[in-house]
Structure formats: C-alpha cells, structure tokens
Amino acid sequence: MPNNRSLPRVVLLGVSLVASVVACRSEPPTLPPVDDAAELTAAVPIRPAVDAQGMFESIEWLASDERQGRYTLDGPQIEAAASWISQRYEQLGLEPVDGATSMRLGYRLRTKVEAGEHQELTVQRKGKPVELGAEQFTPRGEGVSGAAAGEVVFVGYGLSWTREAPLEPVEGGSAATINHYDDLAGQDLTGKIALVLAQAPNTPDLMALFGAMQKLAEDFEAAAAPLREADATAKLTKLHTKVRQDLVDLVEPFVNTKDLGDSYWKVADPKASLDLMALASVFMAQNGDRPQFDLRAISMSSKASQLAAAGAVGVIFVQGPRSFVGKQARDADLLPGVGDEGGGPQSNRGVLPDPAPIPVVQLRWKQADKLFSIGGKSLSKVQAAIDADYQPRSLALGVTAQLKTELVDDGLEVPNVLAQLKGETDEVVMIGAHFDHIGTDELGSCRAIVRKDDRDAICNGADDNASGTAMLLELARAYKQAGITPQRTIVFAHFSGEELGLLGSHAMIEASPFDQGQVVAMVNLDMVGRLGPRGLAIGGLGSSDDWMPLLDELGNYGMEILYEGSTTTRSDHAWWFRRQIPVLFFFTGMHGDYHRAGDEIDEINIEGLGTIGQLVSDVIWELAGGRAITWAEPKQGDGIGRGLPGSDPTTVLRRVDVHGNMIEAEAEPDAD
Numbered sequence: 001m002p003n004n005r006s007l008p009r010v011v012l013l014g015v016s017l018v019a020s021v022v023a024c025r026s027e028p029p030t031l032p033p034v035d036d037a038a039e040l041t042a043a044v045p046i047r048p049a050v051d052a053q054g055m056f057e058s059i060e061w062l063a064s065d066e067r068q069g070r071y072t073l074d075g076p077q078i079e080a081a082a083s084w085i086s087q088r089y090e091q092l093g094l095e096p097v098d099g100a101t102s103m104r105l106g107y108r109l110r111t112k113v114e115a116g117e118h119q120e121l122t123v124q125r126k127g128k129p130v131e132l133g134a135e136q137f138t139p140r141g142e143g144v145s146g147a148a149a150g151e152v153v154f155v156g157y158g159l160s161w162t163r164e165a166p167l168e169p170v171e172g173g174s175a176a177t178i179n180h181y182d183d184l185a186g187q188d189l190t191g192k193i194a195l196v197l198a199q200a201p202n203t204p205d206l207m208a209l210f211g212a213m214q215k216l217a218e219d220f221e222a223a224a225a226p227l228r229e230a231d232a233t234a235k236l237t238k239l240h241t242k243v244r245q246d247l248v249d250l251v252e253p254f255v256n257t258k259d260l261g262d263s264y265w266k267v268a269d270p271k272a273s274l275d276l277m278a279l280a281s282v283f284m285a286q287n288g289d290r291p292q293f294d295l296r297a298i299s300m301s302s303k304a305s306q307l308a309a310a311g312a313v314g315v316i317f318v319q320g321p322r323s324f325v326g327k328q329a330r331d332a333d334l335l336p337g338v339g340d341e342g343g344g345p346q347s348n349r350g351v352l353p354d355p356a357p358i359p360v361v362q363l364r365w366k367q368a369d370k371l372f373s374i375g376g377k378s379l380s381k382v383q384a385a386i387d388a389d390y391q392p393r394s395l396a397l398g399v400t401a402q403l404k405t406e407l408v409d410d411g412l413e414v415p416n417v418l419a420q421l422k423g424e425t426d427e428v429v430m431i432g433a434h435f436d437h438i439g440t441d442e443l444g445s446c447r448a449i450v451r452k453d454d455r456d457a458i459c460n461g462a463d464d465n466a467s468g469t470a471m472l473l474e475l476a477r478a479y480k481q482a483g484i485t486p487q488r489t490i491v492f493a494h495f496s497g498e499e500l501g502l503l504g505s506h507a508m509i510e511a512s513p514f515d516q517g518q519v520v521a522m523v524n525l526d527m528v529g530r531l532g533p534r535g536l537a538i539g540g541l542g543s544s545d546d547w548m549p550l551l552d553e554l555g556n557y558g559m560e561i562l563y564e565g566s567t568t569t570r571s572d573h574a575w576w577f578r579r580q581i582p583v584l585f586f587f588t589g590m591h592g593d594y595h596r597a598g599d600e601i602d603e604i605n606i607e608g609l610g611t612i613g614q615l616v617s618d619v620i621w622e623l624a625g626g627r628a629i630t631w632a633e634p635k636q637g638d639g640i641g642r643g644l645p646g647s648d649p650t651t652v653l654r655r656v657d658v659h660g661n662m663i664e665a666e667a668e669p670d671a672d
Helices: 019-023 052-062 065-070 075-092 206-229 233-251 276-286 300-309 327-332 365-371 379-389 462-481 503-510 547-554 574-578 606-624
Strands: 104-115 120-125 128-131 137-139 146-154 160-162 180-182 193-197 314-318 360-363 395-405 407-421 428-434 449-451 454-456 489-495 519-525 536-539 561-564 583-587 652-656
Touching: 052 065, 052 075, 052 462, 052 606, 065 075, 075 104, 075 407, 075 462, 075 489, 104 503, 146 314, 193 300, 193 379, 193 395, 206 233, 206 276, 233 276, 300 314, 314 365, 314 395, 360 365, 360 395, 365 379, 407 462, 407 503, 428 462, 428 503, 428 606, 462 489, 462 519, 462 606, 489 503, 503 574, 519 606, 547 606, 574 583, 583 606
Parallel strands: 146 193, 193 314, 314 360, 428 489, 428 519, 519 583, 536 561
Antiparallel strands: 104 407, 120 128, 120 395, 137 360, 146 395, 160 180, 407 489, 449 454, 536 583, 561 652
C-alpha cells in the first residue's frame, strides 16, 4: 500500500455545512503538512462538506408512498428507484464503473419454483421398498429436476465450525469448551444420498421464532394501550412480567434461560413500550461461548451445495422436532412449500438461490423416525443428543434410497446501480448502501400497523435504507462538486435485494464489472437516519488494524459512538469481509419501527444525518487520498458475527460519550 497522502491540491468549490450540523460536531482534523517541494496553484484544499437538508430531501423521495416500499420484486418500483439514482449520478457527471457501459447493472433472481407432475421417494428397508406418498415428502427448490439412487448416509446438520481461539477443554466437556465441530468429517459421500437435519444445533426455524416474538410484542401493545390510558401501573407491571415469562417459554428449548437476574425481570418503567429484542439479547450473552455457526451455512441451499461438492448425488432434508417453534408446530410437522427458503435466518421471501446440481427433497420427521435407524436410535433422539453435547453422529445407515424430482422455475432481472469518481490509480474505495426495502402488505413483507390513527400498509423504509442511499448520493455530490480528482477511484454502489438476503451485493461481487482485487476498503451505510441517545455504531473494526487509529484522529464529532470489532453478516459489507477486504459499517441502531410501517421520514434526525455524513466523508477523504489500510486476520470475536454492532459486549472495542470520554459498554438491542 502507498504511504499516507493528501488528495491532489486542486481548487475546491467547498460547500459549507449547515450551521446546525457544525454546531453539533467538532471540526474535522487538519490536513497533513504541505510538501514544500510541491507546486501549489491554490490554497490547501478543505474537505468536502455534506448538506444535511439535501440528504433529507432525497429520503423524502425514496420513502414516499409513491415508491410503495421499494420492494426488489416489485419491478416497476425498484426500476423507478434505480433510474432515479442513476439520473442523479448522470446529472453530477459521474461515470459508469470500469468495465460497464451503464450505471444500471442487472442480475437475475430465481423467483419461482413449483413441483412438476412426477416426484418419487423410495427407501429400501430390510430388502423391501417403502414408497413414500406425496403427503410425506416434498421436492425442494434448493435442488434441480433429476433422479438419484444410493446408500443413505446420515450427516447430522451438515455443518462444520472451528472456534477462532481454542479454549482449554474441561473435564466432562460442555458447549462452552467445544472447539471444533464437523458433521462431514470421515464420511465418504461419493455416489451417496445424504440424510441431513435442517437448521443447526439448538437453533429453531428462525423466521418462525421471529414471527412468534413479533406476535408477543403486538399482543403486549394491544393489552398495554388501554392500561396506559387508565394509568394502571400495577397491571402494566404484571403485563411486563408475563411477557418476559412468555419469551422465556418460547426460547427455552434452544438457549440457556437460567439465572437471568434482575436485568431481565426488573420493570423500570411500567408504561414503557416493550423492547423484546433487548430482553432477548440477555439470552444471547448467556450463550455466547457455544458454537456459533455461519448463518449462510445453515440455509438448505448452502448445505445442498456443500453436500453436492462432497460427492452426494441427492439430499433428503428433515426438520427435526427440536427445530420447530412451539409444540403445535412440532406436532403438526408440516412440510414447507417447494420454493420456501429453509434453514436460514433471512427468508428470501419469494427468491431462491441458485440450486445445487442434484435432486433435493424434504421428509417429515415423523416419517424419518420410522424409516431410519441411526446407531439404533431414531432421528429425533439423535438430534437431541447432538444438541446436548455438540458431538456429530454421522453414520452410513446401510439402507438405500431412490428419489426423483421434477421442478419448474422462473426468474426476474433486477438492478444494482454503480457509479465512480475516477481517481489517479486503479485502486478503489467502495462505499455502498442498499436502496431496497420490504414493500407493502400486499406485495412484499410489510406488516401493517396502526400509526397515528391511520392504517398504513406501506413500509416506506425512511431509515432502512433511504437514509444510507441518500447519504451515498450526497457524498458523491460533495466530492464531485468540490472538483476533486482523488488518488484512488471512489465507487458509489447501490444494492437491491438486501432485504431478501444480501442478494444484490452478492450478485455484484460475484460478477463484478471491475477487478474486486483493486478494492482496498468497503464502507457500508445501513440505517444511519435515526441518531439518538445511544449514538452511532461503527462495526468491522477488526478487519484492519488501521481503522481505529484513523477514527481516533478524526474524533467523535460530538456523537456517542460504539466501536465494534466484529462484522455482522446482516448487511452488504459482509461479502467484502469474506474476501479479506477491510470493511466499515455505519449504523444508528434498531428501533421499534424496524421493518414496520412506522419507518417514516418524520422520525429522521436531520442534524444527525449531517454529523454522520461528515464523519463518513472525512473517512472517505483519507482513504481516497491514499491512506494505508490493510487487512488484519480477525482476532477472537472480531470475525463474522450474527448480531448487530453492540449486541455482544465482548466484541465492543470501546464506547465514548459526546465528549469523547470512555463509557461502559452494554449489550444493544439486536432487532425489533
């Protein structure tokens, strides 16, 4: 990497910050000393300044009812948003990225898969064929149409995991001292049929769990509203206590709920709204040492692809009884739809990943218990044993199976938008934000709620993520109109499909029009519009040892800031982290309007937008000017994490108050 340099000393237009923004942050640090040998034709440049009001006006357009929630699968709306973004860049005079002829870069989504007429599943048991009926299994969209036959090998959950920093084993063993787990170790799958559990050890169907938790929150609010009006604090306290117990009952099969302590049960303000995910973060903290499997690997699509790569010719999935949320769902043992995303934390809501090149089916767990003996035990008992001690029980079962699937699928092309401010070198600083959201309750996954006495069926996504999109556009304007030619090229990347599982950013990095090896850093803006009392979170600091010194130099700009070492899987920068490219993630935290109709423009903090935008602008200034930024192998806890910044106190590097003084870290709510 080149040494730290300032940007070329050219005449800048210099747009001043609005006075309100200047008042709430410290001045950015001065530039490095002028090289006496350099020939100057103008004064030393000042850093581009952002316009908070301009960002807010962009949010108004993006989050208006006319956009219908910017759902990626709503073709006209996502295309309109992409065209509007592209036009803004064209008006500024930016260019398409190298290798592309247009700022709009489309990619194809597999949006529909249905079962054809012919599906078969037969298990040869004790020399006799047992043919399964259509009500007992279903073909899965994670595979392709085709036939397969072979010996059945049970491979547990089909997962592997290694602790970043091994712990000393404890006599008797426990989840907290397991350092390695691998269901495929020692198993020859060549030409075999893999029998595999959905989900992961002690992990339920996460979308079902999230839905159940939302139902708890909605029922609580419906019961609490009249009690608040009546000032019935005693009844409100009982209601808070009851919902805490309901949450314990809901998650108890999967996590340790013992010894929760006063922080969980204490009701500080009976009239307060319920922060259910803040309560749930207590469970996460208590289970932080047990194996944490990569959320991508948990999905059925990832498992099917991995098993195919290992030589399997077909896959039989089973959602074991411990993976269902609630006794009713467990007893019903219902099969999902052919195209329902299975096993992952983020349902793709109508979008399927590319299939594995083998046929895949899903069998009811009750049928699996009858058909297969795994070391003399039923599949459900083996699942319970794996969940208890995290020891794989993979085994060739000595029976054969034949399966045949017939699938019909369809797809849709959707857009990303990329523009660049060309630099002097081929090195690239990428700054990104997703511009999609979750649509309406008719087209999308918006859950309509009552807000301000009106029923609103549109999730406008003002914070998520019109705020990041608007900030990205404003940074492009500020840099372009400042007349800067940076040392490194700045790429402004807008992704669709984030809400469906980071699909747009994945498509872009997999089929990039320019060499991703040129990217020296990726900065991601997601939900930066609600700066509040808990301040700003900056994640991904463990991806480079150079991040913290840079942020220390810049200061906190009058904001409370949480500096997070780990990198969440839940936003677009995760793909760059996996390619060993340093990342930063700017985020103002979860709130009660997350993925709900209440995420409107009237909740946006305009001053906060300006303050955060200026900090991001100054980070980009340093990076685009050639500052050294190198990848660092993550230390324990600083790798990919499930939670959002601050959800695990052990990965928080520090937290500072508005004056820059250190304050004690505590767990942040992870979702709502």
